[in-house]
Amino acid sequence: MIVGIVGGGQLARMLALAGQPLNFEFLILDPAPDASAAPLGTHMCGNYNDQALLADFAKRADVVTYEFENVPLESIKYLSEHATVHPSHHTLAIARDRMREKTMFRELGIPTPPFAEVNSRTDLENAVTEIGLPAILKTRTLGYDGKGQAILRSLGDLDIAWKQLGSMPLILEGFIPFNREISVIAIRGLQGETKFYPVSENIHRDGVLLLSTSCPDDPMQQHAQDYAKRLLDSLNCVGVLALELFQVGETLLANEMAPRVHNSGHWTIEGAETSQFENHLRAILGLPLGATTPVGYAAMVNFIGTIPKSEQVLALPGAHLHNYGKEERPGRKLGHATLRAQNEQVLLEGIDRLLTLAQPETET
């Protein structure tokens, strides 16, 4: 079977690594000549909206998937006319648009932080009056890792935020002080069967995920899972869907969803019976889904902007290094390490050591 992946970053790379033992081949569509996933498949190097390239890609792939939401929607629609694409372009259209996404959450009875559509300066003022401050103004599409966002703390921030973002369709979201952020990685197969990993507890730094810790037997598991299942079923989604949630007291508020393998699920490579990557492939190819049961206690630390020496990471007991082979650049996700431990105490000690490696002391 030949799997076509739109996007050739680390998510595509880990999908390809998960699929090689199952004897799948990969077509990687990515404009970057040095795309991280390129060495693990046939690299079709070109723009995402190059129709001749898309036609060839669709023809050669048995099934098409994508590794990120910001691929042009028109391209995925075009591919859907010429190949089997999972998750569908309908799912993508919703997931890539914060307004449609949050509206769907609301329609399915999934609580969210307060939000309002902002298409004009007047909309913004009305939204601020309705939602209150602090709030976050975000582009409806194309944002990731905290990009395309402005925090509004006082009315004085509106001008700068509007200047920065006002040319795009926007959404204003209430700023919710939460106890913690969790995410659940869910999978739905071709026959509609679903599976869920233990939720991850996530910690960000400068808007980028730094640490995800797997939480087996978490009290919010069933709650998070129920919301994810509503989304999967309502979208008729095939593949992995990640749902990020804020926990406020005993309430979960949906922040966003991603119809793809997700950074907060990287720990599943070592920390679950079947990884999110293998399960995404199993789902889109109509194969039986693999068990999502945890294997030991696991956590993942991202290496952002800089990556420690391999020998430093590998010297940590239970550490598993994933270096994406990307050039160092500030703010760029270059790799991650998963820690797997027999108990929680050992895991926590390991996380401390790994965080020290991930965040070298900066000169002041």
Add this chain to the structure above:
Amino acid sequence: MIVGIVGGGQLARMLALAGQPLNFEFLILDPAPDASAAPLGTHMCGNYNDQALLADFAKRADVVTYEFENVPLESIKYLSEHATVHPSHHTLAIARDRMREKTMFRELGIPTPPFAEVNSRTDLENAVTEIGLPAILKTRTLGYDGKGQAILRSLGDLDIAWKQLGSMPLILEGFIPFNREISVIAIRGLQGETKFYPVSENIHRDGVLLLSTSCPDDPMQQHAQDYAKRLLDSLNCVGVLALELFQVGETLLANEMAPRVHNSGHWTIEGAETSQFENHLRAILGLPLGATTPVGYAAMVNFIGTIPKSEQVLALPGAHLHNYGKEERPGRKLGHATLRAQNEQVLLEGIDRLLTLAQPETET
């Protein structure tokens, strides 16, 4: 780092898959255009004794290793003059020659079945008198998976065996009725540090490994490990070394060793903290060795000559499929599946189901 592997079969393939997350690149030297490992690295397609190719290979690789013992020794010697090669050609020279190998076992105080060198028909008769029947006549080199062997049950078998094998240097080995066959996968790092996986219990069919079961806390663990350590240290070996042993009562008799990753260690991909493949790479690159502690209960079943449908294997809870992407051919190792379970009972039930898939009923 660029790792050169001589031989591009499934062992090279799994080495490359283990090395990709560590951001190693691979050069695969193999004469077969469709070598199993070729898609995971740069394939240098040509004969193992093509000196121009070897020179180029040595120049491009930061470290060289090999995936089987039957590569021409002269080629490994040549590579050693132009590159860093682990394990050394000295180790290879001993391990690929049953006579030198068994002599080394004896010198290190590691018991073996009785054996004698056979270079002539007279030698063969003397050896049979000394060792008794039944016995096995084997070529000293180039044998694998039961090839290059003849069982002598009575004196009447000598003529046929001699006709078949007499043109090569031979060894006669006593046929030992054993309780079970076990193997231990051992690793030695650049600084001489050693690690050992839990022993595997191995079952063959028609001379080819069919089933390996990991045995955590096996009563023979320390015993097997001591022998492997003597060999590793004496050979000054860097990398993985597998030692196969027959257990007779409380005694272990060394059958053979292989200075490479080994089929009886494939279960370590899912069933150990660090796989034999990653640890071999860590060793030859001078990186810290990874923990060899078991993760759950694990066993591996080989798919020989035919491979079940993916969906049949993936439907088994805890089953992990490794399809080498090779064409079906009688007797050929086409793939394997590892089973990982929370307890021994579940493992045993899974093995039964997997063996049924691996050995479809043949028409009679």
